[in-house]
Amino acid sequence: MKKPISKKPLKTTPRVEEAAGLRSIQSVAYHIWEETYIGRGVKTLFKLNQTKGFDCPSCAWPDPGPDEVSVVAEYCENGAKAVAWETTKYRVDAAFFDAHSVESLLDQTDHWLEKQGRLTEPFILKPGSSHYQPVSWDEAFAEIGRQLHQLDSPDEAMFYTSGRTSNEAAFLYQLFARRFGTNNLPDCSNMCHEASGKALNETLGIGKASVVLEDIRETEVLMIFGQNPGTNAPRMLAELQKLKHNGGKIIAVNPLPEAGFMQFRHPQKPWEWVGKPTQLQDLYLPIKINGDMALLKAIQKILWEAEKERPGEVFDLDFIREHTSGFEEVINDLDRVQLDVLVAATGLSLAEIRQAAEMLLTKKRIIIAWAMGITQQRNAESTIREIVNLLLLKGAIGKKGAGTLPVRGHSNVQGDRTMGVWEKMPEAFMKRLGEVFSFSPPKAEGIGTIGAIQKMLEGTGKVFFGMGGNFALAAPDTKVVFDALRNCSLTVHVSTKLNRSHLVHGKTALILPCLGRTEADLVENRHQFVTTEDTAGRIRMSQGDLDPASASLKSEVAIVCGMAKAVFGEDDAIPWEQFSSDYDLIRDKIEAVIPGFESYNKRIRQAGGFFLPNGSRERRFTTRTGKALLTVNSLNPNQLPTGRFVLMTVRSHDQFNTTVYGYDDRYRGIRNARKVLMIHKADMAAFGLSQGDPIKITSFFQGEERVLEGFSAVAYDIPPGCVAVYFPEGNVLVAVDNHSPESHCPASKYIEVVVEKINA
């Protein structure tokens, strides 16, 4: 985090580059060349997202069905980068840790840490020592067992999950935690789509997307709120292109004009690399940060006025009557709210909003997609309920070409939740888990990410176990999280690569290196495969076939089972040993516990896998009223003292969450730098800032201040009053208590800040 990696000066180009195309192929080639042996890298890419291959470790965008799998690999630039990063030729071994103390590693950048390569064997940092040293797997598991048994209560342990973990490993992991006696299962979803799960469950009875890939091609209008698919779900662009070819329209709502929406060339269709790219967006609405709820309400109000004039032509009254509750209340609210108040809260003009409403007016097949721009907000849940309102008023759910599309992030984050990685799983799941494994799961609700940080700070959270991820940098309030982790008696991380969470550690620390997605998982000479769930709820198998980065790696499944044997003894009633030698046995148990997995082992072996049941796709709304809920959400516009900005933290094109591949944000024209603040040129002028000026950013939350220095100002096409920095650097500014009201999703896109020029 400290040393700048690049000696090259910051460069910006005003032009927003086109997305994908030849440039992305060049970038893929570069990353494969840099990181891996060319044969290994190319072989791997051809196995990506194929029926008999592995699931891309990058995003959770759905793969095409079995009939559509092309002969060419289904990959994108950033998926390829993720693969190159995992299949690297570099290694972090015992000699590496001999040469580098933890203290010296703390001075290195996050890019440098991961760039050192794959971890080769388990390592331990003993109390008071300066260097990690090798430790046997048995000794590592025994240490975990000793420390867990020393706790006064199982609730002093926390078991975090990042969303790359397979269904099989996640199921055993949550079983392990609950068998140990705690529901403390924080996960990356707590910081990601938690608000979507909350608001969708409440209003529609299911917290997942209601659409499948085919729906996108058939929609008349797709609205995309707060998502940058060109970088974070690049394969989505190819679907948007199909939608356009079918005559569909796209409305992009985003404070930034993201390249992916403007000009797209299919990276796997060379004939598109020259000539005119596809302009994906038909209407771009440069919304003020957190202005989305007001926009959604304004659109509904305009549609309602039109509906009153032409009854039945705008709203789907039959659907509303048959399938929803709350209509009267919602239209009364729409009558009450004033359009000019709503418009003012968006930062858009009335004409722009009318244009959006006009595009929706008579349309019946509408999809609304969203991601972190909506969920990491102080109004997240209300905004998502307004998305649902708009779809319900149009009857645009549970039919072809229509519905909700919360685009998931990590490749198996959705599957991990389905498997029970959640601090508050519903009672039916807990009951069934107890029946199938003959034990009493803990009753008390566990803690999520925010709760975990608080617990560690208070000293009642003593053992932090991370199944993947990089909690130290991903969680909000970096300095506070560092203090929290350092307060633990034991921190354990199951990882593929070295990261900051290994260096910001408890009294004792363990690094347990695991196989990646691309690698063969051989148990007693038999290949095991795992399964994952994508954004559209499709379950598929994933099987790597590369030789593992080191012979001492274990699969995540084997790690959970090894730890379980050390903690519960060899004679535990749960057959951990058998589970780790045959993953079919785990799937049989998943089938026994979780609805929708009937004939799991059989159906997963069919090409393309299978879809989980989805009530909202079939207009079965399992809510408290038995109908889809139209809700009234009161407006909560931004109110900032003069001189303050709202800051959002976003991903660059060269990263996967806390993994920094490089220092260029190609699509945004920013090069050789990550410590930049994007700010409107009028705001720059008003605050006396020039391009590249060194600045200090101070954030304010409930009377507290947090400071970030060493940044430069960059003029950018962003609404006045809004500014942006990159995640994870910006996490220093996110107060741990600054989160959405209902699901406690960190508001990492809503941070009040002041920007000041400093003398270099």
Ligand SMILES: Nc1nc2c(c(=O)[nH]1)N[C@H]1C(S)=C(S)[C@@H](COP(=O)(O)OP(=O)(O)OC[C@H]3O[C@@H](n4cnc5c(=O)[nH]c(N)nc54)[C@H](O)[C@@H]3O)O[C@H]1N2
């Ligand atoms: N290559 C790559 N792929 C990834 C990831 C990665 O880091 N790299 N991360 C994965 C994960 S875990 C996730 S969750 C997803 C994240 O995917 P995204 O949600 O696309 O990620 P962010 O960069 O956080 O982008 C949020 C977008 O929201 C916009 N935004 C911010 N505030 C607001 C607002 O108030 N209103 C609106 N309408 N828009 C707003 C920003 O300008 C930005 O375009 O991607 C996944 N895929």
Ligand SMILES: Nc1nc2c(c(=O)[nH]1)N[C@H]1C(S)=C(S)[C@@H](COP(=O)(O)OP(=O)(O)OC[C@H]3O[C@@H](n4cnc5c(=O)[nH]c(N)nc54)[C@H](O)[C@@H]3O)O[C@H]1N2
């Ligand atoms: N300010 C701010 N904070 C954010 C966000 C934001 O937009 N702004 N986004 C949030 C979101 S959406 C998310 S999802 C979280 C992400 O939070 P995390 O999931 O905790 O973080 P990652 O950066 O994805 O984790 C990277 C590490 O995972 C390990 N790893 C990689 N592959 C594997 C594997 O196959 N198995 C195992 N066991 N380990 C592996 C590597 O060691 C790597 O260093 O961050 C959140 N934090």
Ligand SMILES: [Mo]
């Ligand atoms: Mo995420």
